[in-house]
Amino acid sequence: MSQYVIIGVMGAGEGASSSDVEAAFAxxxxxxxxxxVLLSGGRNVGIMDAASRGAKAAGGLTIGxxxxxxRCALSAAVDIPxxxxxxxxxxxxxxxxxxxxxxxxxxxLGTISEIALAFKAQRPVILLNPDEDxxxxxxxxxxxxxxxxxxxxxxxxxAKRLLARRAPSGG
Amino acid sequence: MSQYVIIGVMGAGEGASSSDVEAAFAxxxxxxxxxxVLLSGGRNVGIMDAASRGAKAAGGLTIGxxxxxxRCALSAAVDIPxxxxxxxxxxxxxxxxxxxxxxxxxxxLGTISEIALAFKAQRPVILLNPDEDxxxxxxxxxxxxxxxxxxxxxxxxxAKRLLARRAPSGG
Amino acid sequence: MSQYVIIGVMGAGEGASSSDVEAAFAxxxxxxxxxxVLLSGGRNVGIMDAASRGAKAAGGLTIGxxxxxxRCALSAAVDIPxxxxxxxxxxxxxxxxxxxxxxxxxxxLGTISEIALAFKAQRPVILLNPDEDxxxxxxxxxxxxxxxxxxxxxxxxxAKRLLARRAPSGG
Amino acid sequence: MSQYVIIGVMGAGEGASSSDVEAAFAxxxxxxxxxxVLLSGGRNVGIMDAASRGAKAAGGLTIGxxxxxxRCALSAAVDIPxxxxxxxxxxxxxxxxxxxxxxxxxxxLGTISEIALAFKAQRPVILLNPDEDxxxxxxxxxxxxxxxxxxxxxxxxxAKRLLARRAPSGG
Numbered sequence: 001m002s003q004y005v006i007i008g009v010m011g012a013g014e015g016a017s018s019s020d021v022e023a024a025f026a027x028x029x030x031x032x033x034x035x036x037v038l039l040s041g042g043r044n045v046g047i048m049d050a051a052s053r054g055a056k057a058a059g060g061l062t063i064g065x066x067x068x069x070x071r072c073a074l075s076a077a078v079d080i081p082x083x084x085x086x087x088x089x090x091x092x093x094x095x096x097x098x099x100x101x102x103x104x105x106x107x108x109l110g111t112i113s114e115i116a117l118a119f120k121a122q123r124p125v126i127l128l129n130p131d132e133d134x135x136x137x138x139x140x141x142x143x144x145x146x147x148x149x150x151x152x153x154x155x156x157x158x159a160k161r162l163l164a165r166r167a168p169s170g171g
Numbered sequence: 172m173s174q175y176v177i178i179g180v181m182g183a184g185e186g187a188s189s190s191d192v193e194a195a196f197a198x199x200x201x202x203x204x205x206x207x208v209l210l211s212g213g214r215n216v217g218i219m220d221a222a223s224r225g226a227k228a229a230g231g232l233t234i235g236x237x238x239x240x241x242r243c244a245l246s247a248a249v250d251i252p253x254x255x256x257x258x259x260x261x262x263x264x265x266x267x268x269x270x271x272x273x274x275x276x277x278x279x280l281g282t283i284s285e286i287a288l289a290f291k292a293q294r295p296v297i298l299l300n301p302d303e304d305x306x307x308x309x310x311x312x313x314x315x316x317x318x319x320x321x322x323x324x325x326x327x328x329x330a331k332r333l334l335a336r337r338a339p340s341g342g
Numbered sequence: 343m344s345q346y347v348i349i350g351v352m353g354a355g356e357g358a359s360s361s362d363v364e365a366a367f368a369x370x371x372x373x374x375x376x377x378x379v380l381l382s383g384g385r386n387v388g389i390m391d392a393a394s395r396g397a398k399a400a401g402g403l404t405i406g407x408x409x410x411x412x413r414c415a416l417s418a419a420v421d422i423p424x425x426x427x428x429x430x431x432x433x434x435x436x437x438x439x440x441x442x443x444x445x446x447x448x449x450x451l452g453t454i455s456e457i458a459l460a461f462k463a464q465r466p467v468i469l470l471n472p473d474e475d476x477x478x479x480x481x482x483x484x485x486x487x488x489x490x491x492x493x494x495x496x497x498x499x500x501a502k503r504l505l506a507r508r509a510p511s512g513g
Numbered sequence: 514m515s516q517y518v519i520i521g522v523m524g525a526g527e528g529a530s531s532s533d534v535e536a537a538f539a540x541x542x543x544x545x546x547x548x549x550v551l552l553s554g555g556r557n558v559g560i561m562d563a564a565s566r567g568a569k570a571a572g573g574l575t576i577g578x579x580x581x582x583x584r585c586a587l588s589a590a591v592d593i594p595x596x597x598x599x600x601x602x603x604x605x606x607x608x609x610x611x612x613x614x615x616x617x618x619x620x621x622l623g624t625i626s627e628i629a630l631a632f633k634a635q636r637p638v639i640l641l642n643p644d645e646d647x648x649x650x651x652x653x654x655x656x657x658x659x660x661x662x663x664x665x666x667x668x669x670x671x672a673k674r675l676l677a678r679r680a681p682s683g684g
Contacts, residue, residue, distance in 0.1 A: 004592050037593060063593060083606070084605075085609055089261075092259050120280045121259075133304060136304040234424075251348065252348075252439065255438075431606075454629040455625075458623070478649070
């Protein structure tokens with residue numbers, strides 16, 4: 001079994017608020033400090049870039065699952081770029097490959113799709129400062145897989161609890 | 172230019188209510204009567220099956236974009252099965268290939284992802300009897316691309332209006 | 343069960359020889375005359391365009407599975423464009439969705455991938471005027487799924503024989 | 514820019530010869546010793562498993578791009594499993610995400626598709642002990658991107674040369 005724990009951080013690329021970007025940077029750092037691998041959408045904007053930078057600043061390992069087929073829009077803080085060339089079809093890979101997904105901030109349309117696809121793949125999602133309508137929708141639809149956190153430390157605490165619950169044979 | 176108009180009908184596979192299934196059957200029939208091609212997720216359950224059956228009953232042409240790699244779960248009312256073998260990554264194909272998307276009923280998680288991905292691809296979505304939280308979320312996020320209809324006839328009327336607005340060179 | 347038979351025609355986009363393009367046009371016409379649906383990669387170049395034009399000239403129905411996410415490079419002879427936005431990952435859809443694949447001419451790299459993926463999906467492939475090295479490779483690797491034809495009429499004759507062999511419940 | 518170098522090793526899953534499996538193990542070890550990251554198809558069979566085991570035995574980092582949507586068939590030597598759930602459509606991700614592809618042994622149909630897709634993505638491919646027909650085909654079609662090696666050390670030497678040629682801004 002793989003001994004690496006992969007945590008996905010999703011959120012808006014364009015149009016993320018500065019407080020969401022700050023939270024994503026903090027989340028990335030906390031993920032790295034736990035020894036977990038950060039997985040994101042890999043582009044050089046918004047939540048994915050901030051989380052990757054946070055993880056790198058704390059010495060972590062970062063994976064980026066990119067929509068494009070080259071490194072043009074790649075975050076400089078991604079260690080391992082996976083070039084899918086599949087546009088938003090890669091969103092399903094992001095959700096499925098993460099043992100826990102942290103959705104950071106009010107999100108964009110891509111994030112909404114990733115949260116829905118994470119639940120379809122039976123992955124737990126921690127909503128950090130979500131949009132209220134998204135929260136209402138996903139609390140109704142996500143079954144026991146929805147968690148809400150008010151700050152990065154709380155999100156990490158929930159993630160640790162969720163990982164501890166896993167069967168010993170992993171994901 | 173292609174002279175076929177492709178209209179996507181999305182909605183819950185499992186767990187669709189009987190009134191949503193009836194509405195999907197009606198929508199499929201109305202799409203066929205307009206001479207449009209019906210595109211759906213292609214499986215033999217829920218909204219996609221009902222819409223395909225409605226379209227076939229009215230003499231229409233039906234396309235199914237299947238998640239699986241064989242015809243096991245194929246709706247008998249799909250004329251042209253496209254076997255993606257890509258699971259929910261095919262949702263992005265459904266949304267993008269439809270000139271207008273009609274989301275029928277309160278939907279499931281897959282439908283939520285398809286609506287979000289449709290907006291990302293700049294496709295208009297008509298919500299027919301949506302869940303209230305989904306409606307609130309998408310009215311906020313979908314820009315000018317969200318429309319709400321109370322019955323199948325109204326949905327078709329909106330679709331006609333949207334298609335008329337297109338540039339003469341098509342989608 | 344669907345009563346439509348879907349036949350895929352694959353071949354070089356750029357750089358197809360004029361004799362291969364002529365053969366593809368003829369193949370498209372013969373497919374339409376059999377009442378089969380033509381599936382291709384959908385772009386406005388090479389074998390896929392010629393086969394689609396041939397099928398339309400004979401009154402057939404044409405499906406195009408496009409790599410891109412818009413209609414920019416769409417063949418004018420494609421009735422139903424499926425916009426995958428997935429680049430060459432759509433090659434697997436082309437092969438899998440075809441009950442029989444006809445690879446027209448010496449092919450390009452994309453065609454090589456589609457032939458290999460067709461065999462993986464247990465689809466028979468008819469090589470029409472293949473490159474000799476490709477023929478040698480695929481005759482060795484394709485098991486009982488490889489057929490070679492010297493002209494379009496012969497390819498259609500083989501396709502008919504293959505379709506007749508199918509179980510009555512279809513693909 | 515990412516400072517990690519990603520080298521893909523491709524080859525048969527089922528039916529790999531024992532000498533090809535040994536070569537893959539050796540290649541994995543040499544990749545790790547160079548400090549490169551090994552990318553493979555991630556399953557617990559054949560060339561991908563052997564290369565991953567070789568890399569882990571030498572202290573390297575291993576990525577597996579899996580066709581499935583769970584960890585059932587995951588190689589125990591893969592550190593970071595990317596669960597695509599896309600079947601062979603993931604082959605395009607394998608080729609594109611690798612800066613250099615090493616195709617180990619006579620390969621299977623999946624490998625043939627990956628080599629062809631690598632050339633389409635402008636990635637160099639080193640054929641290590643290839644099938645003679647595959648070699649003939651790809652030497653003709655791969656332009657300046659085809660290299661042939663007789664043993665693992667030679668393959669690594671070619672890979673180093675190819676990486677040195679890259680522009681300083683990377684892939």
